[in-house]
Each structure stands twice: as C-alpha cells, then as structure tokens.
Amino acid sequence: MHLISLQRSYDRFAPRYDEIFAPQQTPKIEALVGALPDPLPTPVLDLGAGTGIARRLLADRLSGPLWAIDASRRMLERAEGPRALGDLYRLPLRDGCAGLALSVTALLDFVDPAPALAEMARVLRPDGWLALSVLKIEAIAAVQSGLAAAGFEVVRRLDLEQDIGFVCRPGR
Numbered sequence: 001m002h003l004i005s006l007q008r009s010y011d012r013f014a015p016r017y018d019e020i021f022a023p024q025q026t027p028k029i030e031a032l033v034g035a036l037p038d039p040l041p042t043p044v045l046d047l048g049a050g051t052g053i054a055r056r057l058l059a060d061r062l063s064g065p066l067w068a069i070d071a072s073r074r075m076l077e078r079a080e081g082p083r084a085l086g087d088l089y090r091l092p093l094r095d096g097c098a099g100l101a102l103s104v105t106a107l108l109d110f111v112d113p114a115p116a117l118a119e120m121a122r123v124l125r126p127d128g129w130l131a132l133s134v135l136k137i138e139a140i141a142a143v144q145s146g147l148a149a150a151g152f153e154v155v156r157r158l159d160l161e162q163d164i165g166f167v168c169r170p171g172r
Contacts, residue, residue, distance in 0.1 A: 012074075022053055028104050028160045029054050032131040035156050035167040039063040041099025041129055047088055047120065048106020052079030069093075088116035093123045100124075103132045105163055110138065114146035121150040124170055133163040140164055 033040065042064025046054045049068035058066065068083035069091065070076050076083045086092040088106060101120045107113050113134075120130055130152060134143050143166070147154060151171035158165035 021050075024162070025053050025104055026057060028133050028163055028165065029057050029102070031158055031160055032102065032104065032133060032165050032167065033058060033061065035158065035165075036100065036129055036131060041125075041127070043067060043098050044100045044102060045069055045091075045093070045098045045123060047091070047101055047103040049079055049083065050075045052081070052083075054102055054104065055079065055081055064099075067093075067098075088119060091119045091123055095122055096125050098123050098125065098128055100129045100131065103130075105133055105135060107132075107134050107138065107143070110142070112146070113139075113143050114149050117143075117146040117150040117152070121152060121170060126170055128170060130168040130170075131165070132168070133158075133160055133165040135163055 038061060040058065040061050040063070042062065044062065044066040046066060046068045049070045052068050055066050055068065065082055068076060068079040068081065069086050071085065071087040073085055076085060084092050088103070101124055103120065107116055124130065134140065147166060147168060152168040153171050154166050154168050156167040
C-alpha cells in the first residue's frame, strides 16, 4: 500500500484503533519487551507507535524517555508524551540517538524492508537493541535478509501468533 494511502487509512481509523487492536498488540509488545534487558535501554523509539499502546504498557519499565514516531497525525494525537510525525523509511531522528527501537507490526505491505531496517540501524547506538515484529503473511525471508544487510544480529526469534518477532543487536 502506498504510504499516503496508509496514512489516510490510519488517520480515519484512529478513533477505533485501540478498541480493535490493543488486544492483539499487547501480547506482542509484552513478549518482545520480555526478551530485552531490564531496565529497558533508553531513549526508546516506538516506531509506528500509533496511539501509544507501548507507552502505556511500558511505563513501569522506562527509566528514560519513550518517543512515539508514526506517519499518521491522527494516531499520534491520541498518544501521550514526546512524539514526532515520520515514517520508517525517513525517520526524523539523528544518528545513534536511541537505546531501543521498538516496531510492532509497522512494516506492512512492503516491497523491500531493507531501507526501513537500515533507518532503524542508523538511529540506534552501537550498544542498542531492535525489537521488531512483522505479520507472518509478509515476506519473512526479506525481513531476515534486510536485518542482515543492515548489520543486525538476531539474538532471538519469537512466534507471536500472527507475527514473527525479532530481537536484535547492531552487528559488531
């Protein structure tokens, strides 16, 4: 799906997003975060944050800021805390600014996930973490190839019902 169409779709859907998708997203976020060190490395970037479900779930584990980044203005209006409008292919962030990049079911309908994964690698510190999930209906081999091309080492792979989760470190 084209980015503009996806943004418009999420803008229209924002008022009902939590009601419909929080029950699906919550266990994915909990499983991914459960595979990470405690306390969570900060700052945390919630990439494709939507309405901020992750912030609400992680509040007790945060020792620093969590930034919500999403391409949908209407979704971000429902999120709390620091947030910025942006998409996964052109993150509005400086190099090496984050300790953790969390992206839950945000890579959708991709042709090539490598550019988005390279952006995630760009914004992470060398000691950072990436916790990513993608729908099983997506091209998982392309995700694995994109992770490798971006220099990520997969530390753990998780079966998250309708998603596959990847917990990764930048390559050394």
